[in-house]
Amino acid sequence: MSQEHVLDIRHLTMQFGGVVAVNDFSMHIDDGEIVALIGPNGAGKTTAFNAVTSVYEPTNGEILFEGETIARSHPTGKMKKIFAGGHPDAFVSQPIIRHTPDEITKKGISRTFQNIRLFSGMTVFENVLTVQHLRKKSNFFTAAFHLNGAEEKQMREKTMELLKIVGLQDLRDEMATSLPYGKQRLLEIIRALATDPKLLLLDEPAAGMNPQETLELAAFIQDIKRKFQLTVFVIEHHMDLVMGISDRIYVIDFGKQIAEGVPSEIQNNQAVIDAYLGGDDL
Amino acid sequence: MKEKKLTLANVASALIVLCLYVAVFIAEQKLPATSMLFTVLKKGATYALVAVSMNLLNGFTGIFSLGQAGFMLIGAYVYAIFTIPLEQRVNVYQYYAGGVVQFTLPVFVAMLLAGLVAAFFAFLIGLPVLRLKSDYLAIATLGFAEIIRAIFQWNQLGPVTNGSNMLRLFPTFNDFNIRNADGNVTVYLSTLVPLLVAGVCIALIVMIINSTYGRALRSIKDDEVAAEAMGINLAHHKRLAFCVSSFFTGIGGAMLAMYQTTVQAKSFTSAMTYEILLIVVIGGVGSVTGSCISAFLFVAASEWWLRFLDEKQMIGNWEVPLLRNGFRLVVFSIIIMIVVLFFRRGIMGTKELPDLFRRKKKAGGELK
Numbered sequence: 089m090s091q092e093h094v095l096d097i098r099h100l101t102m103q104f105g106g107v108v109a110v111n112d113f114s115m116h117i118d119d120g121e122i123v124a125l126i127g128p129n130g131a132g133k134t135t136a137f138n139a140v141t142s143v144y145e146p147t148n149g150e151i152l153f154e155g156e157t158i159a160r161s162h163p164t165g166k167m168k169k170i171f172a173g174g175h176p177d178a179f180v181s182q183p184i185i186r187h188t189p190d191e192i193t194k195k196g197i198s199r200t201f202q203n204i205r206l207f208s209g210m211t212v213f214e215n216v217l218t219v220q221h222l223r224k225k226s227n228f229f230t231a232a233f234h235l236n237g238a239e240e241k242q243m244r245e246k247t248m249e250l251l252k253i254v255g256l257q258d259l260r261d262e263m264a265t266s267l268p269y270g271k272q273r274l275l276e277i278i279r280a281l282a283t284d285p286k287l288l289l290l291d292e293p294a295a296g297m298n299p300q301e302t303l304e305l306a307a308f309i310q311d312i313k314r315k316f317q318l319t320v321f322v323i324e325h326h327m328d329l330v331m332g333i334s335d336r337i338y339v340i341d342f343g344k345q346i347a348e349g350v351p352s353e354i355q356n357n358q359a360v361i362d363a364y365l366g367g368d369d370l
Numbered sequence: 371m372k373e374k375k376l377t378l379a380n381v382a383s384a385l386i387v388l389c390l391y392v393a394v395f396i397a398e399q400k401l402p403a404t405s406m407l408f409t410v411l412k413k414g415a416t417y418a419l420v421a422v423s424m425n426l427l428n429g430f431t432g433i434f435s436l437g438q439a440g441f442m443l444i445g446a447y448v449y450a451i452f453t454i455p456l457e458q459r460v461n462v463y464q465y466y467a468g469g470v471v472q473f474t475l476p477v478f479v480a481m482l483l484a485g486l487v488a489a490f491f492a493f494l495i496g497l498p499v500l501r502l503k504s505d506y507l508a509i510a511t512l513g514f515a516e517i518i519r520a521i522f523q524w525n526q527l528g529p530v531t532n533g534s535n536m537l538r539l540f541p542t543f544n545d546f547n548i549r550n551a552d553g554n555v556t557v558y559l560s561t562l563v564p565l566l567v568a569g570v571c572i573a574l575i576v577m578i579i580n581s582t583y584g585r586a587l588r589s590i591k592d593d594e595v596a597a598e599a600m601g602i603n604l605a606h607h608k609r610l611a612f613c614v615s616s617f618f619t620g621i622g623g624a625m626l627a628m629y630q631t632t633v634q635a636k637s638f639t640s641a642m643t644y645e646i647l648l649i650v651v652i653g654g655v656g657s658v659t660g661s662c663i664s665a666f667l668f669v670a671a672s673e674w675w676l677r678f679l680d681e682k683q684m685i686g687n688w689e690v691p692l693l694r695n696g697f698r699l700v701v702f703s704i705i706i707m708i709v710v711l712f713f714r715r716g717i718m719g720t721k722e723l724p725d726l727f728r729r730k731k732k733a734g735g736e737l738k
Contacts, residue, residue, distance in 0.1 A: 141599060193601035205596035207589045209656075209720070218585040222601030228610065231581040232574070240582070283601050 092155060094119050094287055094319045095140065095197075100149035101173030102135050102343075103163075109135040111343040112174030113149075117287070122313060122320040124334040126327075126354075128363055132343040133323045134202055137291055140321075141199050142192045148173050150182075153195060153287070160185040194222055198285035200276045202292045202323075206264040212275060213260040216247045219282045250278045253312070270301045274308070281316060288312075290322040294329050306332045331355065339363065379724035386723065387569070394565060398558040408561045410670045412543055415568040416625040418665035421649040422572050422658050423618035428647075429656035429720075430579055431611040432591030434508045437495070438646050440515030441616045443638035444491055445484035445623025447522060450537040450633045451530060452480045458539040463532055470529040477541050481567070481624045488620025489613040491518075496612045500605065512640060522635040536634040543628050564625055571618050576658055578614065587611050652709050654716030659723040664716070676701060 093116040102110040110132040117123045125133050138144045140151055142159055147167060150160040162179040163171040187195075207215050220243045226236035234240075251257045254274040259267065264275060273293060280288060293309070294302045306329050313320050324330045330337060331351040339347040339354060341363040347354055354360055394411065401407065420438060427433045452475040454462055463469035475483065499510045521527070523534040531537075546563040547555045578584050586607055589597040598604050627633045649668050653660030679698040683690045709716070 143595075143599075188603070189598045190601045190603045193599060198601075199599055201596065201599075205593050205599075207592035207596065209588060209592045210585075214585060214588075218582075218589045219600040219602075221582050221586045221589075224582055226582070228583055231583050232578045234577055234581065236582075243582070279600065 092119075093117060093152070094121075094154060095321065096152040097136070097140070098150040098152070099175045099178055100136065100139055100151065101147050101171075101175075102132070102139055102144060103147040103167065103171060103173060106170060106172070108172050108343050110139070110340070111172075113340060113343070113345055115338050115345070115348070117319055117321055119319055120313075120317070121335045122309070122322065122333050124322050124324055124330045124337045125340065126324060126330055126337060127340040131340045133340065134291060135343075136340075137199065137289055137321075137323060140192075140289065141197060142187045142189050145186050147171065148176060148179065150179055153192075153197060156195075157185050158187055158192060158195065158197075190222065193283055193285075196284070196286040197289065198280040198283045198287075199289035200273075200280050200291055200293060202295065204269075204272050204276055206272060206276060206279070208263075208265045210264055211261050212251065212256055212264050212267065213247060215264045215275060216250055216279050216282045217243055219279055220246065222283055247282065250282055253315075254278055254308075269296055273297070273305070277308075277312070281312065285316075285318065287319045287321060290320065290324075292323055292325060294324060294326045297326075299328070302326050302329050305329065309333055379727035382727045383723040391562070391565065391569070395562050398561050403555075403558060403560070406674045410666065410674055411561050412564050412629050413626075413673065414666035414669040415564045416622055416629055417646065417649060417669055418662045419568040419571050419625065420619050420622035420646050421653065421661040421665045422575055423615045423622065424646050425650050425653075425655065425658060425661045426575055426579065426587075426618075427611055427615040428650060429654075430584065430591060431587040431608065432594075433500070433608060433611060434504055435511040435612070435615075436508045436640070436643050436647070437492075437511035437515045437616075438619055439638045439640060439642040440511075440518040441488040441492065441619040442623030442626055442642065443515075443518055443522060443635060444488045445620030446627035446633045446638070447531060447537070447623075447635070448484040448487045448620070449480045449624035449627050450540045452483060453477060453540040454537065455539065462537060462539055463529070465535065466528045466532065469532065477545075481621055484624040485617040485620040488623065489617035492613045492616030493609065496609045500608045500612060512643070515638075515640060515643060519635050519638055531635070534635065536632045537627075538632040540627070542631045564628070567621070567625065571621055572658065572662065575614075575618060579658070583607070583610070648706060652706075652716055654718035654720060656720040657716065657718035657722060659721070660716050660718030663718070671705075672698070672702065 095117040097113060097115050100110055100113045101108065113132075113136060115123075125136065127133050135144065139146050139159065146159055146161045148162050148171065151158050160179055160182060161184050162182075163176060207218060210218065224231070224239065226239055230236045248257060251260055254271075256271065256275060259271075264272065267275060277290070277293065290309070294305050297305060309320060309322070310333055312318065322330070322334070334351055336348065336350055337354045338345060339357070339360050346359045346363055347357045349357070398408065420442060424435075424438055427435050451471055454474065456472065456474060459468045459472070495511070495514050499507060499514070502510055522531045525533050527533070543560040543564055546559040548557040548559060550556050579587075586597070586602045589600070589602060590604060590607060594604060645668070649664045650661055652668065653662070653664030676698045679693055679701055680695050681693065683693050
């Protein structure tokens with residue numbers, strides 16, 4: 089049972105020099121769940137995301153995706169001496185496993201970014217079309233001589249379908265960066281969907297959105313989750329969104345997990361309230 | 371409906387290109403073969419090809435490489451070495467007993483080989499160099515070009531490269547002319563063939579740019595982090611772009627050898643790379659059409675239209691001041707500064723030839 093989590097993070101520590109951004113953090117996500125990771129600014133949420141997508145190599149710890157280890161590391165070299173996280177010896181005897189971000193995406197984890205990162209020189213349509221490159225079956229020569237017509241057509245049709253989901257089909261030839269902010273967010277999400285992920289990572293999808301847009305986004309996330317049979321892992325500050333859509337919530341502060349549970353438990357958790365409001369030392 | 375309009379723009383562009391080719395063919399039969407126009411067209415075709423392949427790298431993939439002269443040198447040498455007629459080798463390799471290569475390849479096979487060898491070198495260089503970014507990559511590739519130039523002049527390699535002596539007597543553009551039994555030219559093709567070769571190569575580059583691989587390269591230029599997160603293998607695609615670009619640069623080098631009729635390593639200086647870079651910038655970084663147009667404009671200006679600046683000119687009895695040898699380059703620099711200051715996106719920006727037809731229609735469509 090425990091082997092079949094979609095995502096399983098074990099004792100993850102990310103340390104940069106003397107700064108421990110994420111400390112001995114463990115969590116898991118099961119198939120079909122929407123799990124949120126929340127915490128005050130600088131708590132290490134995005135760092136955890138970057139470790140999952142292999143942008144960073146963990147300092148210590150292990151990450152499994154559908155039972156397969158996608159990243160595993162233990163402190164080496166100078167880090168051995170200055171390592172300040174928990175469980176320093178847990179993975180020493182096991183081989184280090186590392187991947188590049190594109191390999192992780194090919195395995196089925198796709199993400200969006202906190203500060204929107206659309207391809208600025210491309211149209212809305214091209215943004216979604218381009219990322220389907222990773223599932224191509226043609227090689228360089230068949231593609232260069234345009235002998236992969238069927239595949240190309242299929243890519244384009246899929247792009248249109250995805251654009252229709254968010255109602256961007258009429259804006260397909262606009263430059264992606266000329267869209268309004270909220271639409272750019274949606275475009276980034278469907279661009280992530282175009283890579284056929286099983287696990288979707290959303291990094292503050294509602295940042296900069298008004299309450300109305302946030303509500304729509306919540307409905308949208310639940311909608312695509314059902315439609316594409318996704319598992320969703322979301323970082324968010326908007327509590328309306330988090331409490332509304334999450335099955336479970338993890339809370340971290342200063343890199344350490346301080347709470348875990350269903351939304352109602354988190355809302356009443358004293359440690360969480362302290363972390364957000366300042367707690368005793370006020 | 372939309373798709374149909376797009377094809378219409380493409381057809382119009384193809385027609386324009388076809389008309390240009392026909393015009394060149396007719397002009398070549400009518401005008402004297404020594405006309406400056408043909409010199410410009412031949413060199414322009416060469417530079418257009420090299421500029422477009424540089425644009426593939428700098429404008430579409432965002433890899434700032436300055437190794438063009440090095441890859442052109444490789445292409446030019448490979449072409450020359452394998453096409454010098456056997457009976458001439460004793461004369462060319464006079465200090466090296468006729469050299470070691472004792473066979474010749476057909477012209478087009480040798481050109482292809484020139485590209486392949488350049489691409490192979492690019493692969494080797496790319497392994498360490500492509501880990502670098504922006505300026506550092508530029509410096510490393512510039513260094514590579516300088517090193518290659520030195521190596522090809524090395525005496526020990528003389529039996530292959532003829533050391534620092536020039537390679538000559540290989541087939542040139544003039545050998546494309548069709549002659550009758552008396553040796554008189556019946557059909558002039560010496561300008562049309564290089565233009566066709568360049569045209570085919572550029573068409574291939576355009577096809578690559580418009581394929582799924584081309585889109586992947588453009589995404590790398592736009593945002594490396596996002597491209598990688600969307601499953602595009604950066605190392606693989608950068609290496610691919612580098613090799614493909616060098617392949618076509620190598621073919622461009624072979625064409626330059628044919629244009630110059632001799633090849634000597636010391637002429638492939640970094641100044642040549644800067645000329646190409648200039649063409650790319652003036653034409654518009656990220657526009658194939660722009661690179662082609664500006665290649666011909668650049669060559670025409672430097673070889674033909676601005677030549678008068680290098681000589682003393684008299685208006686009546688008054689001698690125009692400043693005109694002397696080298697003044698052309700001053701004027702050129704000023705033009706470049708004007709372009710950089712006021713036309714930062716170049717002649718074409720990132721637009722292509724079909725876009726010029728498309729824009730009007732799109733505006734009309736929006737009105738409805």
